[in-house]
Every structure is written in structure tokens, then in C-alpha cells.
Amino acid sequence: MTIVVTTPTGHVGSRVVRLLLQAGVRPRVLVRDPARLDAATRERVDVRRGDLTDAAFVREATSGARTVFWVDPTPHTAEDPIETSERTASGIVDAARAGEVARVVLLSSIGAEKRGGAGHIDGLARIEERLDATGADTLHLRCGYFFTNLLLDLDGLARGVLTTSARPGMPLPWVAPRDIGEIVAARLLNDEWKGRVVQAVHGPEDLTYERIAEILTGALDRPIRLETVGDDDVRAALHSAGLPSSAVEGIVGMTAGTRDLIPEQPRDLLTTTPTTLAAWAYTHLRPLLRA
Known part of the structure; x- marks a missing residue:
């Protein structure tokens, strides 16, 4: 059973690789820079060095695999991120259409079910549709907002401010990447x-930004104040940082397009994972802010 893992050094992929190794599987990992893998992992995996944006490399490196875990590596800041x-x-x-790969597990997102109007998430929707048309077995994992997204605003949190353009009282699912990795490994x-x-x-629960500010206040042992901004404010900040308009709209659209989203899949036993935001923030955010 050959299992291929893309982005094996990422928040989710690294956890997937560790669990597969512990299960006695030697995964094939696709990585641009093998040096980013720790030495112990590098010795135990089948490394294929290359760039995921190189379709020829991906097809050759995944050929003959039973299952591939595909993570889209496109940064939100890319020009024309959806395309x-x-x-x-x-x-x-x-590779899936040609029968060279039997199954694909895709790291997708809530909002992909809209099939349009959700910014860069629309790129995942298109990947879902293209994989569905191949005839291969496909599993789309539609994940909530990653706790690690909060790492993008460390400077603001250090000042005691959590900034968002989302509706402050709108509950949405938030999840620890480690928990996603465990589900991915189980499915693989x-x-x-x-x-x-x-x-x-x-x-573990749907969270409003108002509640997130409260949780962070307790976990970080410092007051965190919620500050809401408009979409145009976000656009202006991103343009001032030099991002192309297509990237700006892809980023703004992810929040604007899911502002009132009710995920297609209900919360139940299968969709609920255990790690709380409070526990994650205490373990990961608190040391960073203290440093």
C-alpha cells in the first residue's frame, strides 16, 4: 500500500507523516526541500524532491500510489490564486484520470460547497469538481478555520488586539491542524x-470572534480586545503591502463569501474533533507572545 503525502512539513502534513510512520507505513513524501524534514523522518520516508507546481513531477511522483493526500500549496498572496x-x-x-492513482484525499475547506463567491476557497471547489470527474475514489475534507490562522496576527495580539472583518457574533467552526492530521491519517x-x-x-465547537477574544484573554493571560474592520479596510491594507488585485480579492472574498455560511455538513460525531482553542492557544500562542 503506497501512500503519498504532499506538504509533509506543513501543520497538517507533518502530523500525517508522523502517524503513518507510527502505524508502520513508509509514506512517499513530495517535498521541494528535503532539508526541511527532520533527520529522523527523512531516514524513514521515501523522499521525492520536486515542486508541486510542476505537473510532470507530480504525475511521475504519484504514479502507482494507492492513495494520495493532496494539499494545495498555492499561497493566498499568489497572483490569480484561484486559477x-x-x-x-x-x-x-x-494521474487520477489515467488510473495511475486509485484514491485522492483532498484538504478542502468549508465554503467550497458554495462553488463560487468565496474568494480563494473557490480554487478548492474547482479542484473538488475536477477530481470528482476523474472516476477515482475521492474524499474531500472540508475543514473549518485553522487555529494557526491566528499566528498571522501575532503583532496585533501582542498589542492586545484581535482584528477581523467577519461578523463578530457569527459562529463558525474552528479546528486544530493536528486534529485534521489525525483524521487524514485514519482515512489514508x-x-x-x-x-x-x-x-x-x-x-470541538463553533466560535464567534467575540468568544475567541474571551478565550484568548484567558489562555494568554492578557486582555484581548476585538476590533472589526470593513472589507475595504482589508483591501487597502493588502494593496499597501503590494499584493496584486487578484490576490487581494481572493483573500477578502474568503471572509466576505463565508460571512453567513452554514456548512453543508452538520456538526456531529464524525465532524467534531477534540482540541479546544484554549488548549491550543496556551500551548502555542502563549510562548510566542511571551518571547
């Missing part, structure tokens, strides 16, 4: 699922 995400997935889509090791499957990963 870039779709184009980058061409290698794995072609499970050889029974067939066809097209969608599974949400919603974390």
Missing part, C-alpha cells in the same frame, strides 16, 4: 471507503 490552485492540481487530476489507512465522500472537520 493557480486549479492549474497546480493538474498533475494529480491527470482505511482501505474501505469508495466513490465520492465528503467529510467535514469542524473542531
Whole structure:
């Protein structure tokens, strides 16, 4: 059973690799810089060095695999991020269509079910559709907002401010990447699922930004004040940072397009994961802010 893992040094991928190794599986990992893997991991995995934006490399490196875990590597800051995400997935889509890959597990997102109007998330929606059309078994993991997104605003949190353009009282699922990795590993090791499957990963509870500020205040032992801004304020800040207009709209659209989203998959036993924001923030955010 050959399992391929993309982005093996990322928040989710690194956890997937560790769990597969502990399960006795030697995964094939696709990585641009093998030096980013720790030495112990590098010795135990099958390393294929290359760029995920190179469709020929992806197709060759995944050929013959039973299951591939595909993570779109396109940064939100890329020019034309939606089109870039779709184009980058061409290698794995072609491999699945040709029967060179039997199954694909896609790291998708809530909002992809809208099939449009959700900024860069639309890129994941297009990848879902293209994989569905290949005839391969496909599993789309539609995840909530990553706790690690808060790391992007360390400077603000250090000043005691949590900034968002989302509705402050609108609850949405938030999840720890580690928990996502555990579900991914379980699905990769499970050889029974067939066809097209969608599974949400919603974390332990839906959270409003008002509640997030309260949780962070307790976990970080410092007052965190919520500050809401408008979409145009976000646009202005991103343009001033030099981002192209297509990237700006891709970023703004992710929040604007999911502002009133009710995820397609309900919260239940299968979609709920255990790690709380308070526990994650105490373990990860608190040391960073103290430093």
C-alpha cells in the first residue's frame, strides 16, 4: 500500500507523516526541500524532491500510489490564486484520470460547497469538481478555520488586539491542524471507503470572534480586545503591502463569501474533533507572545 503525502512539513502534513510512520507505513513524501524534514523522518520516508507546481513531477511522483493526500500549496498572496490552485492540481487530476492513482484525499475547506463567491476557497471547489470527474475514489475534507490562522496576527495580539472583518457574533467552526492530521491519517489507512465522500472537520465547537477574544484573554493571560474592520479596510491594507488585485480579492472574498455560511455538513460525531482553542492557544500562542 503506497501512500503519498504532499506538504509533509506543513501543520497538517507533518502530523500525517508522523502517524503513518507510527502505524508502520513508509509514506512517499513530495517535498521541494528535503532539508526541511527532520533527520529522523527523512531516514524513514521515501523522499521525492520536486515542486508541486510542476505537473510532470507530480504525475511521475504519484504514479502507482494507492492513495494520495493532496494539499494545495498555492499561497493566498499568489497572483490569480484561484486559477493557480486549479492549474497546480493538474498533475494529480491527470494521474487520477489515467488510473495511475486509485484514491485522492483532498484538504478542502468549508465554503467550497458554495462553488463560487468565496474568494480563494473557490480554487478548492474547482479542484473538488475536477477530481470528482476523474472516476477515482475521492474524499474531500472540508475543514473549518485553522487555529494557526491566528499566528498571522501575532503583532496585533501582542498589542492586545484581535482584528477581523467577519461578523463578530457569527459562529463558525474552528479546528486544530493536528486534529485534521489525525483524521487524514485514519482515512489514508482505511482501505474501505469508495466513490465520492465528503467529510467535514469542524473542531470541538463553533466560535464567534467575540468568544475567541474571551478565550484568548484567558489562555494568554492578557486582555484581548476585538476590533472589526470593513472589507475595504482589508483591501487597502493588502494593496499597501503590494499584493496584486487578484490576490487581494481572493483573500477578502474568503471572509466576505463565508460571512453567513452554514456548512453543508452538520456538526456531529464524525465532524467534531477534540482540541479546544484554549488548549491550543496556551500551548502555542502563549510562548510566542511571551518571547
